Amino acid sequence: MKSSNKIEKLLWSIAFPGFGQILNKKYIKGAVLIVLEFVINSNAHLNQIIILSFNGEILSSIEHTDYHWLMFYPCVYMFGMWDAYKDGGETSPYAYLPYVVGAFFGTVGLIYSERLTIFGILLGPVWMPMLFAFLGIGLGIAIFKLLNKQMTF
Numbered sequence: 001m002k003s004s005n006k007i008e009k010l011l012w013s014i015a016f017p018g019f020g021q022i023l024n025k026k027y028i029k030g031a032v033l034i035v036l037e038f039v040i041n042s043n044a045h046l047n048q049i050i051i052l053s054f055n056g057e058i059l060s061s062i063e064h065t066d067y068h069w070l071m072f073y074p075c076v077y078m079f080g081m082w083d084a085y086k087d088g089g090e091t092s093p094y095a096y097l098p099y100v101v102g103a104f105f106g107t108v109g110l111i112y113s114e115r116l117t118i119f120g121i122l123l124g125p126v127w128m129p130m131l132f133a134f135l136g137i138g139l140g141i142a143i144f145k146l147l148n149k150q151m152t153f
Contacts, residue, residue, distance in 0.1 A: 006088035013084040017077055020084025033080045040076060044069035053126035062114055065125045074106030074129055094147045098140030105136025 013020030017037045021030030041047060044066045052061035082099035085091070109132025113125045123131065 006085050009084040009088040010081055013081045017080035020080065021087070024084060024087040026083075026087060029083065033076065036072075036076050040069055040072050044073065046070065046073065049125055053124055058122050058124035058127075061124050061126065067110070067114075067125070070110060070125060071107060074110060074133060075103045078103035078106065078133070092144075092148060093151065094144045097144045097147075098137045101140030101143070102133045102137040105139070106130070106133030108132055 009020035009023050011020075012023055016034070018030040018033030021027075021033060024030075045064050049061040049065050052058075052064065078099045082096055085099075086095070106129045109129040110125060113123065113128035115122075116128060117123075118128075118131070
């Protein structure tokens, strides 16, 4: 399968968890991820906190967040991305690392999103996990490259 097809499925999973799986003809897995997206999103009040965060109302977004539900989101989201990419075609050894480390860092970012500030700015339950997830993805890519480089020797 062409690499562009894998990227297409990854991008659809970024847009909405489960869509990449449907494109990969993994209908049950896709349906499960779509249901999980709706359940977690509804119970965590995710759409509301996204709107509040994009409008700079960070304290209000924190007040509206159900952290017990939102804690599931980074792992489900990153798993959906990884799974769509993996099922989209052949993958390299350790290709899962950016997704796993991104999920872990995103979850840690969420845990500290109520109180941790960056340069005195409180980022809240949307921006802090995203920042941490991107850092985790970057670290995962670095580890992936290091491990694959060692395998070639």
